[in-house]
Amino acid sequence: MQLKPINQQVVAIVGASSGIGRETALQFAREGAKVIVSARNQAGLDSLVEEIRQAGGDATAIAADVREFRQVQAIADKAIQQYGRLDTWVHLAAVELYASFEQTTPEEFKQIIDINLMGQVFGAMAALPHLKREGRGALIHVSSVEAIRALPLQSAYASSKHGINGFLESLRVELMHDKVPVSVTEVQPASINTPVFDKARTKLGVKPMGVPPLYAPADVAKVILYVAEHPTRDIVVGDAGKAIALLQRLSPQLVDAFMRQSGFEAQRTDKPKSENAPDNLYEPISGYDQVNGEFPTQPSLTTWLDTHPTVTWGAIAATAALGAAALLGWGNEV
Structure with a gap:
């Protein structure tokens, strides 16, 4: 499947006002794509569009609540109205709650499912007809390494x-069966340093944080741009995420033990935060229209390798050649 170069694409980014979504929009625009940005927060979208346009990019904003299918449809329709087509749909919109299951109300659980899951479903439903009509395209859904291994308190x-x-998984195989040239990618980030920890609802008594180490939103955005040009089934962002995914496949019981021992305290800061503090579970909140949070980050070697496959295979080939040479040398010495 051949996808268009970034500079020829019209890209819709849902959940773009802050964090990974904001950085993704900036990177797409920087590479020459035309972008439609959406979120609940109109002020955050307006500041993002202004930032893109000041840098010479082309962006259009549309506020939407992803719990409503018609509002999600309006995002795709806006792309067609403004630019005549849609090539890539990137869906990131999500909210977070830090609380034990017993502390979580039915309404809170449902709200998270409606936004984080049904919003993604509605996104695919809204975008797919346009991608099929265009003859090729990419559905890029950003989930989490928690799609592979869940953390306590979440x-x-x-x-x-x-x-x-x-x-x-179901949609991807259906499209393959019907020979529809649309790439379906799940991007699964590990802990990422975004404002989510400031915006999330918490019942821990303190401000939450991602389980260290944390990685930069720019790392995830680079992966999203990569898969928008290179069809990819799924990709974990962050070395720690890959390690947890591997351990989960090898021994879920071992990961259970690790989570029981370290998974609770690792998500807590020492900064007090009340359950009644402002959060974005039901409505957007102002003051966090930015890419990065406040925590230190580290680079991810495996993510860099995933997005530079030529280098990766070159390194493997070089290692194999060195190994063969060493074996030949060893044999000659004997």
Whole structure:
């Protein structure tokens, strides 16, 4: 399947006002794509469009609540109205709650499922007809490494991410069966340093944080741009995420033990935060229209290798050649 170069694409990015979505929009625009950006937060979208346009890019904003299918449809329709087509749909919109399952209300659980899972489903439903009409395109759904392995204190969030994984697996095979040239990618980030920890609802008594190490939103955005040009089934972002995914396949019981020992305290800061503090579970909140959060990050070697496959295979070939030479040398010495 051949996807268009980034500079020839019209890209819709849902969940773009802050964090990974904002950085993704900036990177797409920087590479010459025309972008439609959407979120609930109109002020955040306006500042993003202004930033893109000041840098010479082309962007259009449309506010939408992804719980409503018609509003999600309006995002795709806006792309057609403004630019005449849609080539790539990137869906990131999500909310978070840090609480034990017993502390989570039915309304809170449902709200997270409606936004994080049903919003993604509605996105695929809205975008797919346009991508099929165009004759090729990419559905890029950003879930989490929690689609593979859930953390404690995030039962609703983890359920939504597992749901994304399930619906994409089914959709992907249906499109393959029908020979529809649309790439379906699930991007699964590990802990990423975004403002989500400031915006999330928490019942921990303190501000939450991602399980270290954390990675930069720019790392995820680079992966999203890569898969928008190179059809990819799924990709974990962050060395720690890949390690957890591997351990989960090898021994879920071992990961259970690790989570029981370290998974609770690793998500807590020492900064007090009340359950009644402002959060974005039901409505957007202002003051966090930015890419990065406040935590230190580290680079991800495996992510860089995933997006530079020529270098990766070159390194493998070089290693194999060195190994063969060493064996030949060893044999000659004997």
